[in-house]
Amino acid sequence: MLFATRCLLLCAGLFPLVIACGSDGPPDAQGGPVAMRRLTQGQYRQAIADVFGPEIEVVGRFEPDNRREGLVAVGSATVTVTPSGFEQYEAMGAHIAKQVVSEDHREVLVPCEPDSRARPDAACSEAFLRRVGPALLRRPLTASDITSRVMAANRAVHLSGDFYAGLELIVTSLLVSPEFLFRMEVASPRGETTGVLRVDDLTLASRLSYLLWNAGPDEALLSAADRGDLSSTEGLAQQVDRMLASPRLADGVRALFEDVFRFDEFENLGKDVIRYPVFSAQVAEDAREQTLRVVVDHLVVRQGDYRELFTTRRSFMTRALGPVYAVPVRSETGWEAMEFPEGDPRVGLLAHASFNMLHAHPGRSSATLRGQFIRESLLCQGVPPAPADVDFGLFNEDENPKYKTARDRLEVHSSDPTCRNCHRLTDPIGLGLEVFDGVGRYRTVENGAPIDASGDLDGHAFANNMELGKAFAESPILGACLVENVYRYAVGRDPVNTERRLLSYLEGRLEESDYRLGVLLREVAMSESFATASSPREERAATVSDRLIASRARKESL
Amino acid sequence: MRWIWTLVAVCLLGLGCDAGARQNSRVSIAQPTVRGYVMARWHEEIPDIEPGECPEGLNPTEADYFPEEWADFMAARKRIRAAGGYLRWDDERLPPDACQDPLVQPDPGFLTLDGPALVQGLDLDGVDSGRADSGGSGCAHDDFVSPDGSTGIDNQYWRLMGCVRGYRPNDLMDRLHESNVAIKEGAYGILLEITGLDDSRDDESVEVQFLSAAEPVTMNAVDDIMRNVSVTAHEETRFHSAWARARIENGILTSEPVDVRIKIKQQTSDNEHWFRDARIRAEIQDDGSLRGILGAYVDTGNLYSVLNDQNIGDRPQGRNAANARGFMCAGVYHAMPRVADGHPDPDTGECTSISTAIHFEAVPAFVIRAQLAMSD
Structure with missing residues (x-):
């Protein structure tokens, strides 16, 4: 849907810089401005x-x-x-x-x-x-x-x-x-083409190494840049393929998903230990690490389908994390691989303790925060902030005997028209995760009342969190958002108008590759946009149109 | 029944049976019919309603019995400690240390609790007996009545320690039990596993096993025992009891007798506690925990060792510990045969064990067999 909308907008001639849609090869899209990161x-x-x-x-x-x-x-x-x-x-x-x-x-x-x-x-x-x-x-x-x-x-x-x-x-x-x-990125005019800049080889080397390894260029890459190898497609491909084959790719993928998943917020995560005595700094650290291990194992080691991250039963466990998941852990120290059995509610990343503890309140779960995170970070959709004068009074009464579950309380809260518009975006997803409490422990009741984890993901009904994971994996927006996140992560800014066609192409390539992250990373690294930049004047001109197209695309996707 | 679960566990752990299970080192979730626990509380019965009378008073300590020697020793100890030194508890200023060798001192005439009391425990011998029932044999004893009116309670350990100051209600041992310090400091890491469990309210055929843990319990953020934690069993199989038959009736788990050896390691004690013919009666709580009593016979030799064989390095501490609790080692030694009520010696007919009752509370946990544990 997002893909189609973008193409429609672009092809409608709203933006004269865009020439055509639907070409097979990678578009020669000019990159946006250089950055100082x-x-x-x-x-x-x-x-x-x-x-x-x-x-x-x-x-x-x-x-x-x-x-x-x-x-x-x-x-x-x-x-x-x-x-x-x-x-x-x-x-x-x-x-x-x-x-x-x-x-x-x-x-x-x-x-x-x-x-x-x-x-x-x-x-x-x-x-x-x-x-x-x-x-x-x-x-x-x-x-x-x-x-x-x-x-x-x-x-x-x-x-x-x-x-x-x-x-x-x-x-x-x-x-x-x-x-x-x-x-510090450096770009200079490329040949006779007006306004098109090419980043120098050292800048490109840094872009590559931080995208793929989250580290500065190694000696081989610096040497290649110094020799000018990165200016040729063959030389660039040689370095990109070397880096993709390196064990250090795991570091790069970890950093990418730490950023997308907002895991830096773990540094400030605290819980009410009276309510959640199982919580500790070690549990939080292990929960974060568990998710990153699953991501790296699935996407890098197994080179798996990105969508299957949301349905996989494979995981890793430590003794500290075991009580949160209520599973046995044989290893007294360190990590061990494990697999949840068929029928177990621990399916996919959305059932991980990390997300469910990070996107919750100190003393209770939060369907809204979880839904907001999923919309914004995993589906690249905007959720407006809550109005300043919103009354959370009733919702915060999580021991109100009349409204025992979060669903009960949210339904009352969302009956306010001011609140409804945003909550309809977040809550139907988040309520599917209400079977996980504020630290991610599985539960079937809240305040003695059974939890109804059914909901709807953009027209795809689900009965429980397992079906939510499946619906999520089948969402057409999921791959598009991965592309957007990876590209934004790679260039350190929002895509400019000239790069939209590249994003569409990348979505197609990702789909063709059965959603292999490695293919996407290679396409980004080898793309024309990644190695070129716009001049400052075009950058300013593009700003207004970029915002307009992004706004329209976001509204359409919702 | 047990062999089936053992086989299932072996298959799941990838040690054989199925190629699919062997292909990697993943572990699957434990079968629901196996339920593990770790002891969150574990302490002997100290009756608090009617603990019984001690008409002749409480037992003296060595300091009471040998006041001049102890006064001399304590004064010297104070001087030496002030100078940064250490005076051993087997110093010759004191009488020979009966905690190391009970025969080096005469029997001081240990006072036992001989009258009635309301005491918790189990009816281990199935008889509501009195001293006269066995014609005055060495094993004859008066059973207690429990606070709930149950009769035939065998708890001769209370007769032994009932007139010791530190064991009286609200005194030293009672306070230690209340603080649960032994469990929290890791003195006892005790596991219990139930297999063949089909119905946690009523199941006429399950089996239970007691195991010492290889590690202390894990505490949570509010200083309670962590639930659902994985605990590795002690690597020595002597600390794994045999599987005992058991049944659950209306949520009450009762087991048949089995010998249990528990590893103790706390401060000055590094020992084992041998419970002979141990059996439990416990109620499965709504929150999944287990609360009840273990009744057993403690071997007299082992009991003497547990009470008195305490050391810091090569420095004996038994005399110090006995003095703090309020008894003399020689007194306990000579009194034990008088209260012993179990396991008569086939040659002499003298009983060699003393009935006791342990209160316990166990929370759900996963028992990890040490031989199958693996590192990262």
């Missing part, structure tokens, strides 16, 4: 682990990540570093640098020994800088990079009388560099 907490930590090893601790407070239009990946292109945030980055960088050059680590991390510990050794400083600099700045070092930092290091040695203080300064300077803290 601040590293997320996870990406910062990953960069340190990649360059210096997992033993190096990252301690400090990060500038908060910003979720925008449903994704931190989009929000990261709209944030800066505040003065106090910079102080934090500097303190973290200094702490990291101290560890790197410490006696415990220098033997491994510093490739040489100075002639004298009390005097500068420019050659050794340069060797160290050449080792860590390209990986941190995600580009080869220039002569200026080397000269300025080695000179600064030498001065530090003169002042301190310690060679390693100079190296410490080099590391700190790299870690507070805007080129480390931000993924």
Whole structure:
């Protein structure tokens, strides 16, 4: 439906930039504006682990990540570093640098020994800088990079009388560099074509590595970019296929779905332990990890159909999580694979404890929050915010003897016309998950009354949460939303008008591939839009029309 | 019946029987007819309504019995501790330590509770007996009446400890039971499994097994025992009882006698508790938990060891513990044969065990057999 609507709008000639619909090959769609994206907490930590090893601790407070239009990946292109945030980055960088050059680590991390510990050794400083600099700045070092930092290091040695203080300064300077803290994209005009820009190979390398691995480019990718290999289809394909075949793809897919699933919100998740004594920080952490393991196992290891994530019975379990699911767990430590039997209500991701505890109140479940999450994040549909003057009084009376179940209370609450319009979008889905309490434990009654988990997903009736999962998997919007989420995650912004045709093409390719994520990622990585950019003037002109088309598409899908 | 479930479990765990089941290491959900529990409470009966009279008073401690020696020892201990040292409880300032060897001290004349009392427990021998019934043999005993009016209650352990200060209602042991510290600190990790369960209200043929756990219980966020947790059974099969026949009638589970050995590890005690011919009577609660009494005979040798064999490293602590609870080790040792009422020695006819009653409450859990446990 979404696909059809978009094509209809585009083909109706509303937007002259669009030429045609329905061509077989990938469209030569021009990409949108380049971005300057601040590293997320996870990406910062990953960069340190990649360059210096997992033993190096990252301690400090990060500038908060910003979720925008449903994704931190989009929000990261709209944030800066505040003065106090910079102080934090500097303190973290200094702490990291101290560890790197410490006696415990220098033997491994510093490739040489100075002639004298009390005097500068420019050659050794340069060797160290050449080792860590390209990986941190995600580009080869220039002569200026080397000269300025080695000179600064030498001065530090003169002042301190310690060679390693100079190296410490080099590391700190790299870690507070805007080129480390931000993924700064560069594009330049391509040939004679007016207004079409092509991102440079280093920018493309970063885009690739953060999309597929959620990390900076490795040495092979940086070298390929430096040689200009990424400018050719063959060279680009070679790198993309290498990265898709790498075990590090699992990291990239985890990061993608952590963002789509809003799992950063676990950091602030709390529950009323009187009501949910089974809840703990460990349970929350394991619930989050469980879902990501299922996603990676299904989409990466098994290369399964994305839609089957919502019907799969395969899962992973820990001892801490076992009481939430009321299942036996043999392994005293770590994770074990398991499969829920036929007929068990634990079917698909929507039955996971993670979603059901994250999208609930501290002391009770929430059909509305769950429905809203599903609409917005998994179906890419907008749900208007609640009016400021809405009266939640009756709904919050979850011990009201007259309205024992959430369905009872929501029906009364939604009888208010002000509330009805939004709740009709969220509640029919969310009520299908009412068999899971506020931490995701299965239940059949609420306040002594049986729970009716039947509902309707856009005209597809379901009797229980198992049928909801099936209806969800069969939703025609599901694949389209995955495409939209992956593309937005990849480029760090909403698609512009010129990219809509690409999204339609990607939806088709995803369908043809039986919804394999790997195929989608490859198509995005190899697409013209991913490697090109619009000029600032066209960007401004596109903004109004983009909003209009997005708004119409959203209304149509609802 | 049990072999069927064992076979099912083996198949499900991928150890044989079916190619489909063997193909990977996944575990399926436990069959509904197997129900596991972990003990959330486990403590001996201390009657609180009519605990019985001790007309001659309560038993003395060693400090009461050897006041000069103890005063000398405690003064020295205080001085040495102030200087950062440690004075052992088997120091020669004190009389020889009867908690390590009960024959090194004379019988101090231990006071038992010989009169009537309202005491909970089970009728283990099926007889509402009195001391005169057996013609004055060593095993003859007066049964108790329970607060609900049941007669024939065998609980000679209360006769043994009923006149010990620390065991009187609201005193040390009662408070420890109330705080449930033994379970919460992991002294007892006890599992119970019921198999062949078709109807949790009425089932004339089920089987039960007691197992020590290999790990402490898991507590939840409000300091209660976590429900539905998986607990690995102790790797030593001596701590797995045989399966006992049992039945459920109107929600009440009763089992036939079986020997049970429970591993104890708490503070100064690292031992095992041997319950002979143990059987339970417990009610299955609406919330799935199980609440009731285990009645059994405790072996006298084992009981003496459990009470007194306590150590920190190579430093004996039994005398200290006995003093805190209010008895003398030598006294208990000499009194045990007087109250013993079970398992007569075939040669001497003397009873070698003492009837007792343990209150327990168990919450649903999954019993994981240690030999089948696997790591990530």
